[in-house]
Amino acid sequence: MDGLTLQARLPFAEGQSFGATGPYELLLGRARYAVDPRAPGNAPITDLALAPRDADGLIRFEGDVQILRPVDLARGNRRLFFDWGNRGNKRCLQYFNDAPGSNLPLAEEHAGNGYLMRRGYSIVWGAWQGDLLPGNGWVILDAPVAMRDGAPVTGTVRAEFIGQEGVNTFPLGVYTSTYSHPAVDGPATLTRRRYPWAPREAVPAGEWQFGRHEAGMGLEVFGRDSIVAPSRRHLHMPAGFRPGWIYELVYTAEAPRVLGLGHAAVRDLVSWLRHDATAANPLRGAVDKAYGWGRSQTGRTIRDFLHAGFNADAAGRRVFDGLLPHVAGAGRLFIGRFANLTVPAGQQYEDHDNAADAFPFSYAETTDHLTGATDAILKRPATDPLVMHSQSATEYWQRRGSLVHTTTQGEDLPQPEGVRIYHWCSSQHAANPRLTKPATGPFLNTENVVWTSMLFRALLEAMDAWATDGTPPPPSAMPRRADGTAATMAEWRGRFPAIPGVAVPRGPSDFPLYDFGLEAGVQTILPPRVADAAGYAVLVPAVDADGNDLGGVRAPMVAAPLATYTAWNLRARGNAAGALHEYTGSTIPFAETEAERDATGDPRPSVQARYGDAAGYVAAITAAAEALVAQRLMLAEDLPRGARAAARWHAPRHDVGLG
Template identity: 40%
Template sequence: MKRTLVALAIAAAAASTHAAVERIEVTERAPFAPGVTFGEYGAYEKIRGVAYYALDPKAAANAAIVDLTRAPRDKKGRVLFSSEFVLLRPTGPQQTTLLYDVNNRGNIAILGQVNGRSPAQNDPTTAADAGDGFLMRHGFSLLFSAWTWDVAPTVPVAGTPTSRPLVFAPPIAKGVKGKVYNEFTVNTPTDIVTYAGMRGLTYEPATPNDPHAQLTQRPRPGDKRKPIPRSAWKFVAPELQGGPGRVQLEGGFQHDTIYEITYVAKDPYITGAGLAGIRDLLSYFRDHPFEGAPAPRNVLMFGISQSGRLIGRMMHDGLNVDEGGKLVFNGAYLQVPGAGGSAGFNSRFAQPTRHPSMLEEHDYPADAFPFTSAPARDPVTGQTASTLDKARDKQGNLPKLIVANTSTEFWNRGASLVGTTPDGERDVAPADNVRIYGFMGAQHYVGRSNKRAPFTACVSTSDHYLPMRALIVALDDWTVNGKQPPASAYPSLADGTLTTVADYRAIFPKGLGITPPEQNLREPRLNPGMVPPKRGEEYETRVPTPDADGNDRGGVRLVESQAPLGTHTGWNRRAPETGFAWATSRFDGSFVPFARTEAERIAAGDPRPSLETRYPTREDYAAAVRAAAERQIAAGLLLAEDLQRTMTTNLGLYDRIVAHNPADTDCGYLFGK
C-alpha cells in the first residue's frame, strides 16, 4: 500500500505557515502484534512511511544548521530531503502521548530497554516484538525516523529476513573539501582493520588510495603521534559494498596502540539536517490529525546514549523549536548521555557515531561547555552559559527534562559535569524544568555477558531499566498534568557522594580481586580549527564515592544497592591481553558477589560481611528486597506493577550465587546461563 498525503494543514493556517514537512507518503499499514490487545488501549497498528522536507536556509530557525546554505536548492530556494519513519499507535480514535524514540545507529532502542525486547530485524511487527507491552499498555504512540547517515551495512544471515535500519540520506555540501581523521584500535593483532567508528561509516578519501594520507600511532590519547611510513600501509576495499573502508599494515596492527588515519575528504553531509528533520516531523505530528487519528495530547522525546546526546545538541542549537517558534516536544528523557551532548552531530564532516570514553576518541566533539541546565561559569574561558540558553520557544517556554546516568558514565562519559562547574569545584543545581538522576552501581546498559573477556571482572548485574519505566510515566504526568516527578537524586560534592579518583581508590575496599582504575575520562577543551583539533585544558570530572562494600553512594540507590548481594561498580578494567590494561570497558561495570559464608570470606581475605551474616535465611533476603522495592515505589522510582519482577530477579540471583562454587570464575551463572 502506498499513497501520498498532501500536508493536511492548509486549512489550519497558523499551524502550517512555517511547516517544513511538505508531504507524507504512507508505504505500509498493518496490524502490530496481531491478536494482542494492550489493556484499555486495545490493538495497535504499524504505519511506515516517508516524510518529505523543504528547509529555507534563510529562516532564522535554520541558521544553526551547519553548511545548510551550501546545499543544493530547488527553484524556490529550499533544501529538499526526506526520511523514513515508523509509527506504532492504538487503532482506536483516542488521543495519546506521542513518544519519539531517537534511533541509535539506525536501530530502535526503547523497545529493548523499556519493553524488554528489541524488534527482530529492527522492524516491530509481532507480539514478541512488543516485549511485555509496557509502553503500549500505558498508551504511548511510538514514532521512529531516520536521522543519521553513518550506519554501516550488516552481513546478511542466510534464511533470516534482511534488517531494516533507519538510515538518513542528508543533503550534501557539494565541492567542499577538508581533512578527516579516523581513530581506531584492535583487541588482537591483525593485518587489516576498518577505520570507521563503532558499527559506523566515515568519509572516505577524496582521492582513492590517497598517497598523501597519513597513518600514525601512539600508546595513549594524549601522547604525541608517531607517523608510520606511507610505504608500509595501504587502503583496502570495504568488506561489504557500501561499508566502511579498511587499511592494511605490514607487520599488522597491534593491541595497546591507538592508530589514526588522516586524509582529505570531500562533499560533507549536512548532518544537522537530520536534527531539523526530527524537529519538523514532530512539529507536523503535534498539530495534525493523521490517518484517522487525532493529533496527540502530548509530545515527548526519548534517547539512549548517542540518542540522548542528540537531544542535548538539538536544545543547545535551538532545534527543539520549529520555524513557527513553538516547542516540538513538551518533555524529553535523556538516558545515559554522559556529560549531556552539547557538541557533535552538527558540524562539517561530523561523524555522529564517534564519542570519547576513557580510552577512545578524545579528539571528537561530543560534549563541550555548557554542561548544566542552570547557568555556570567556565573559569578557563570566563564564559557563563547553560545548555538551555537557546531552547526556549517564542513565548519563553522550555521543555521539561529528565537526565539519567549510570555509574559507568561517571568513569567513561564525564557525567559529573551535568551537576558541577567545569572545574569540578562546586555543585550546580538543575534548572526548575529539569530533574537529574544517577543510577548508582548500574552500567551503561543492563549486563548479560556470561564471560569476563575482554575485561577483568564479571559485568554488573544491576537493573536500571525498571526505574526508567517509572520515570517515563512520571515525565508524561509532569508534562500533561503538572504532577511533579521524583526529586533529583544525583551524587554531589556538598554531601560527599562525589569525589576524586584518588579518593575513590583510597576508600575502595581491598581484597575483592579487582583494582579501581587510576583515572576516569577527562575530556579536553577542543579547538576545532585544526585536524586533529588542538587540545586545551581538560574539564575536571569526578566519580561517585564508594561505601564500605565498594558500592556507590548518593544518587538513586537501586534495589540492588539497598539489599546488596555484592559490589557493583561503574568500571571494569580491560584484560591485559586486549591491550590498554590501564583503561576500562567503554560501557560495562563490574560485579563481585559477597562470600556465601563467613568461612569463605575469611579464607578469601574479603573484608565485606558475608551473605550469611547479612541475610541469615533466604526469607530475610526476600524481606530486604521487598522493603527496598517498596521504598522505591514510594519515591516514584519504581512502579507497583514491577514489584514482582524485582522480587523474582533479585531472588533468582541470590539463589544462583548461593549455589555457585566461587572457584568457578565463569560469569554465566549470574544471568542464569
C-alpha cells in the same frame, strides 16, 4: 515538512490486545522534508548554505519514519513518544518494555511486558542520522552532500581505529554501518600508540594504503585468489593492525554530508505529527503531548538539539513537552563538517579524542572558568521542555557526568526548575534488562549485572504527570559536594574497600578541551587540546563500605547487594592493561559464607551474614523495591517482577551457591 508516504501497515504482536488500549499496528513510511536555509531556526546547521537547493530555494531530502500506534487512536493516551533511535536502531521497547531488541518489532515477544502499549503511547521512530548506510532495518536519513562551485567540499578528516586480531582492513568510517568520507589527493598520515596519552609513532607509508583486502574464487581447482583492491573508502595494512593499539588516520577527504539537517528533521516531523490536520497524518488529532527519549549517542543528540534551539518549530511552538536523555554524560554531539555520528563519545581509552564534550555541559547557566564564556543547554524559556536527565555511574567515570550538575570547577550547580537529574547508582552504561549470563572479555572483572529498567518506566510516568498537570516529579538524586557524595579521585580511593585481588582505576577519563564553535563547524584541532591540571573538575560518586555508590537512586539490586557493583572495569594484560574498558562495569561478588570471607580476607560481610538464605534475600529486595515505589521511582507493577527475579539469587545474573 513536505508530507509523509505510508508504505506498509502491519499488525503488531499478532494482534494482541493491550488492556484498554487494544491492539497495535506498525506503520512504515518515508517523510519528505523541505528546509528553508534562510529561516533563523536553521542557522545552527553547519554547511547549510552549501546544501543543494531546488527552484524555490529549499533544501529537500527524505528519511524513514515508523510509527507503532493503537489501531483505534481514540483508545490511546494522546501522547507521542519519540525514540531517537541509537545509530538507526529502535531501543525504547528494549528498555521500557524489557523486550528483545528488534528493528522490525512485529512478533508478540517484541511487546515485552507491554508497558508502553498498556499506557496507550503512539511510538515514533524518525530517521535523524544522515551518515548511516542502509541495512539491518535501520531508519535512514538521506542527508545531502555539501557542495562548493559544483564540486563536493574537501577537507581534513580524522579517524581512529583499534587494532583487532586478524583484521587488516577497516572502512574509513570505522564501522561498516557508516558512510566513509572518500579520500582524495592530499596529505595523509597514519600513527599508532599503545595508550591515548602515549606518544604517537608514525606508521611508515610503505606499511599501509587506501585499499581493501578481497578474496574469492581462484582459477585453480584448489585455492583462492586474494588481492588488495584500491579503495578511497578503506584503510588497509597488509601485515595487519596490532591488536588493541590505537591507530589514528588524518587524511584529505571529500563529500561531507549536511548532518545537522537531522535536528531539523526531528523538529519538523514531530511538529507535523502534532499539528497537521490532513488525512496524510497518521496521528491526526490524537497528540496532546510529545515526549522524547534517547540513550548514549542519542542522549547526547537530545542535549545538542536543545542547545541549538531546535525545540521551537517554524511557528515558534514548543516541539517536545518533555525530554528524557539517558547515559549522555556531559556530552553533546559534534555534528559539524566531516563528523562521524556513529563513533562513540570519548572515553579514557576508546575514541578518547572524539569531540563529544564541549562547554556548556549543564542545563543551568554557568561560566567556563577556562575561557570566560557563559552559556547553558536550556536558555529559551518559551520553548524549553521539561527535562529528566538520567545517567548510570559509568558516565561519571567515562563521560565526565559530574559536569552536568556542577560548575566547571566542580562546585554544586543548582538546576532550573524544569530539570531533574538522576544518578543510577552502581549501574553500567548499557544495563541490558534481559541480561542472562554476564559477559567476560578483555577486562579483569565480570561485567556489571545491575538491573535498572524499572526506573525508566517510573520516570516516564512522572514526566507525564509533570507535563500534564504540573505534579512535581521526585527530586533530583545525584552526587553533591555539599553532602560528600561527590568525590575527587583521592577521596574515592580513601573509601573504596581493599578487596583482595581487585585492581582499581588510575582515575576517571581525563578531559580533552574542545571547541565546537570553530569556523564552519569543522574540527580542525588534531588532536584536541587537553585541559591541564587546573582544567575542568571531574568528580565521581563516593562509595559506602561495600564500594557501592552513594548520591543517587539505588535500584533494588544495589540497595540489597550480592556484590560490589562498579561502573568501571580495567583492561586486561595484553589489551592496554590498566586503562578503563569502554562502558563496561564490574560485578565483584561478596563471599558466599563467613568461612569463605575469613579465608580470603574480604572486608565485606558475606552473603550468608547479610541475608541468611534465599528467602531473606527476596525479602530485602522486596523491601528495597517498596521504598522506591513510595518515592515514585518505581511502579507498583514492577514489585512482583522484582521478587520473581530475586527468587534464585537473581540467577543467572548472579552465581550464588547458597541453598
